[in-house]
Amino acid sequence: MPMPTITAVRAFTVRGGGADYHDQGDGHWIDGQIATPMSRYPEYRAKRSSFGLNVLGTLVVEVEASDGTVGFAVTTGGEIGCFVVERHLARFLVGRPVTEIERMWDQMYAASQFYGRKGVVLNTISGVDLALWDLLAKVRGEPVYQLLGGAVRDELVFYATGPRPDLAKKMGFIGGKMPLKHGPAEREEGLRANVAALAAMRDAVGDDFWLMYDCWMALDLDYATRLAIAGREHGLKWIEECLSPDDYWGYAALRKAVPAGMLVTTGEHEATRWGFRLLLEMGCCDIIQPDVGWCGGLTELIKISALADAHACPVIPHGSSVYSYHFVATRPNSPFAEFLMMAPEADRVVPMFHPLLLDEPLPEGGRLKVSALDRPGFGVRLNPDCALHRPYPAA
Numbered sequence: 001m002p003m004p005t006i007t008a009v010r011a012f013t014v015r016g017g018g019a020d021y022h023d024q025g026d027g028h029w030i031d032g033q034i035a036t037p038m039s040r041y042p043e044y045r046a047k048r049s050s051f052g053l054n055v056l057g058t059l060v061v062e063v064e065a066s067d068g069t070v071g072f073a074v075t076t077g078g079e080i081g082c083f084v085v086e087r088h089l090a091r092f093l094v095g096r097p098v099t100e101i102e103r104m105w106d107q108m109y110a111a112s113q114f115y116g117r118k119g120v121v122l123n124t125i126s127g128v129d130l131a132l133w134d135l136l137a138k139v140r141g142e143p144v145y146q147l148l149g150g151a152v153r154d155e156l157v158f159y160a161t162g163p164r165p166d167l168a169k170k171m172g173f174i175g176g177k178m179p180l181k182h183g184p185a186e187r188e189e190g191l192r193a194n195v196a197a198l199a200a201m202r203d204a205v206g207d208d209f210w211l212m213y214d215c216w217m218a219l220d221l222d223y224a225t226r227l228a229i230a231g232r233e234h235g236l237k238w239i240e241e242c243l244s245p246d247d248y249w250g251y252a253a254l255r256k257a258v259p260a261g262m263l264v265t266t267g268e269h270e271a272t273r274w275g276f277r278l279l280l281e282m283g284c285c286d287i288i289q290p291d292v293g294w295c296g297g298l299t300e301l302i303k304i305s306a307l308a309d310a311h312a313c314p315v316i317p318h319g320s321s322v323y324s325y326h327f328v329a330t331r332p333n334s335p336f337a338e339f340l341m342m343a344p345e346a347d348r349v350v351p352m353f354h355p356l357l358l359d360e361p362l363p364e365g366g367r368l369k370v371s372a373l374d375r376p377g378f379g380v381r382l383n384p385d386c387a388l389h390r391p392y393p394a395a
């Protein structure tokens, strides 16, 4: 039976949460003081929105097939992403059978290599790829994870990211990853405050609950090494994304410098099998954390994950709601997942891409039954109350 073909591709942007989950407005922990590469400039230290962390906004990609089925996905990409989709990538989709995801991915990547390869262009390709997987799975009437080889576990278990691991423990999560507050520009006083905050949280959660620091590219090798050594006595399980994503050499050195038993993790701002090949072959980290909405989509994450598995390196995707859940359910080397606490005080479980997606499944007791994913596609709907803007309608 011939498969439907793609008849239309549409790209929208939307503000206020959604896939650009850093776009939260005032009073949310995720826009509080968190160390970043911009923290060396005091005027950009208090809030990450001050230097534009939320500048892109959400990209919504819709792909419609000849039988009327519509697949969609959301990622971080905004108007730039809309331009790339409608003025460049759509030509590789329209007219193609919904099954030819590999061909469409290869043409999107090869055709944009002269200006893409990573960053917002790979975010955009990821968004298109996820929409294609949503469309194909809907045409076949199956959840995406069933197209990926089926579940290898009955439930997903999550660690929680946010400033309140003490609350996350009470909610049943297996660990808590805190954003690092102070960077090297705040010198010894800042380092002591980072360690004191970890020590206080360790006292609050007890010895067996995982505690991690997310350093969001803010550190240098010396500072990261000293933080890791100081964190050891407080049971710091892993130290995440300490350095620039381009400093593969620094990560390789850091991994040799940290105390035995402490893990070095990174990857959320890396893209494609080639970027992750560098991380793996240079011995940069113990866990890779690709974001399926940024690394190239599911089509690329399948390749990245197989490469990591050959290196015995776990793949714990950066939190991306249903888009990572459907993947993690199917991979033995993805034994747990990340859940970003998107309530402003990190004190309750709310949908990660709130308010943009309806039917987003939520962990209960820090766990999510794979059966909660048993709806066609990724199993979510766009919230009709969220105003979508289409800046580059098809010419």
Ligand SMILES: C[C@H](O)[C@H](O)[C@@H](O)[C@@H](O)C(=O)O
Pocket: 030, 034, 161, 162, 178, 179, 214, 216, 268, 318, 319, 338, 340
């Ligand atoms: C909490 C971190 O600062 C980032 O906002 C977060 O998106 C990312 O680094 C993560 O690992 O969740």
Ligand SMILES: [Mg+2]
Pocket: 214, 216, 240, 241, 268
């Ligand atoms: Mg991170």
